[in-house]
Amino acid sequence: MRLFITLFVFLLAITSYAQQAHKRTLKLMGSRFDITVVAEDSITAKDYIDSAIEEIDRIEKLISSWDENSQTSEINKFAGIKPVKVEAELFSLIERAIMISKLTDGAFDISYASMDKIWKFDGSMKKMPSEEDIRASVAKVGYTKILLDKDKLTVFLKIRGMKIGFGAIGKGYAADMAKQLLVAKGVSSGIINASGDMNSWGQQVDGSEWKVAITNPLNKNKVFALLPINNGAVVTSGDYEKYVDFNGKRYSHIIDPRTGYPSIGIISVTVFAPKAELADALATSVFVMGKEAGLDRINQLPNIECIIIDDKGNISKSNNIVIDKL
Ligand code: ADP
Ligand code: MG
Numbered sequence: 001m002r003l004f005i006t007l008f009v010f011l012l013a014i015t016s017y018a019q020q021a022h023k024r025t026l027k028l029m030g031s032r033f034d035i036t037v038v039a040e041d042s043i044t045a046k047d048y049i050d051s052a053i054e055e056i057d058r059i060e061k062l063i064s065s066w067d068e069n070s071q072t073s074e075i076n077k078f079a080g081i082k083p084v085k086v087e088a089e090l091f092s093l094i095e096r097a098i099m100i101s102k103l104t105d106g107a108f109d110i111s112y113a114s115m116d117k118i119w120k121f122d123g124s125m126k127k128m129p130s131e132e133d134i135r136a137s138v139a140k141v142g143y144t145k146i147l148l149d150k151d152k153l154t155v156f157l158k159i160r161g162m163k164i165g166f167g168a169i170g171k172g173y174a175a176d177m178a179k180q181l182l183v184a185k186g187v188s189s190g191i192i193n194a195s196g197d198m199n200s201w202g203q204q205v206d207g208s209e210w211k212v213a214i215t216n217p218l219n220k221n222k223v224f225a226l227l228p229i230n231n232g233a234v235v236t237s238g239d240y241e242k243y244v245d246f247n248g249k250r251y252s253h254i255i256d257p258r259t260g261y262p263s264i265g266i267i268s269v270t271v272f273a274p275k276a277e278l279a280d281a282l283a284t285s286v287f288v289m290g291k292e293a294g295l296d297r298i299n300q301l302p303n304i305e306c307i308i309i310d311d312k313g314n315i316s317k318s319n320n321i322v323i324d325k326l
Contacts, residue, residue: 019188019205024049029060029171031195037182038189038205048187052178059174062090063166065113072164076113080160083149091153094146097169100281101143104297107288108281109257111157113165114140119262121242121253128246138260168254172235172280175199179276191229192276196236199276200229217268218313225307225323232303233276237283238268250311254287263287268309271298272321282306291316 022045023036035052039045064070071086078084086094097110118129118137145158157164166173171194178192179199189202191210200210209228216224217238227234242253243262251262269286273279282304286294291308298306298318305318317323 034193079157079162083154083156104285108285110164113163134260168284172276175276199233235279236270272305
């Protein structure tokens with residue numbers, strides 16, 4: 001009997017300290033975030049999650065172009081007027097964004113942002129913008145007109161009315177930074193999901209890999225693949241929430257910075273990469289590049305894969321993705 005009680009107390013002790021996944025869902029950077037950490041108890045987990053939230057808030061204050069007090073708004077305000085000194089962190093984010101522009105032949109471009117005066121995807125746009133307006137606006141777009149001074153840490157947008165925005169890379173960056181912070185704090189395993197921008201590390205409590213479900217936006221109830229994330233990032237960029245229809249044509253909220261017109265033809269892109277920042281930016285880029293050029297570029301990059309769904313529901317994938325039929 002005594003042995004039984006000892007054993008019972010022992011088992012109880014193990015289970016109450018057993019690692020468990022703790023998840024919190026909240027709105028950050030204007031989007032839904034789910035933060036999951038594996039921890040021994042809920043108090044420790046709460047501290048971890050609180051610190052991740054603090055980190056994401058900090059990043060939002062730096063990169064938001066809505067927040068008038070952010071350094072990003074400062075850069076935009078002085079476009080065509082003078083260079084603005086920024087923190088090293090923002091400077092390097094802009095540097096990396098420009099590198100991705102070069103990698104994608106300009107399909108990705110943080111200076112797309114001045115186009116948001118022309119294309120609005122909040123339901124307020126009732127007719128197609130005029131060709132003239134689009135031409136005038138797109139003249140203010142172009143990553144080669146973002147001038148960086150590494151010694152002085154200044155950013156200068158060459159033309160008045162030019163504007164940068166991190167809508168296609170910011171959530172990925174925030175997910176990476178939150179993960180980095182939690183790993184440094186000793187959290188053995190977790191997953192940050194920033195509205196479809198996911199970054200994971202470690203394993204689930206049962207020892208299995210974290211997985212991502214891929215759905216076809218044209219048939220939302222049907223998951224067609226469940227793929228392992230493997231200690232890296234997966235980002236899905238979809239237009240099924242933000243798009244407009246004109247004359248039976250569907251225009252996505254992703255703009256081709258070279259023409260000033262929204263991308264058409266693709267409705268969802270999922271990119272797998274070691275980091276969420278790159279995956280986020282590349283998912284947006286593939287939208288603009290289109291199926292062939294997009295897949296071709298992704299196939300040239302090591303450790304990066306993608307799945308594309310077009311507006312007819314066709315699924316295409318890069319060379320190294322194997323989808324088992326569910
Ligand atoms: P979501 O955040 O909706 O999942 P994305 O990561 O693809 O989708 O980001 C889309 C956002 O990126 C747009 O809402 C806009 O703010 C911005 N954007 C649009 N076109 C481009 C572009 N060509 N390059 C960089 N950013 C873009
Ligand atoms: Mg993106």
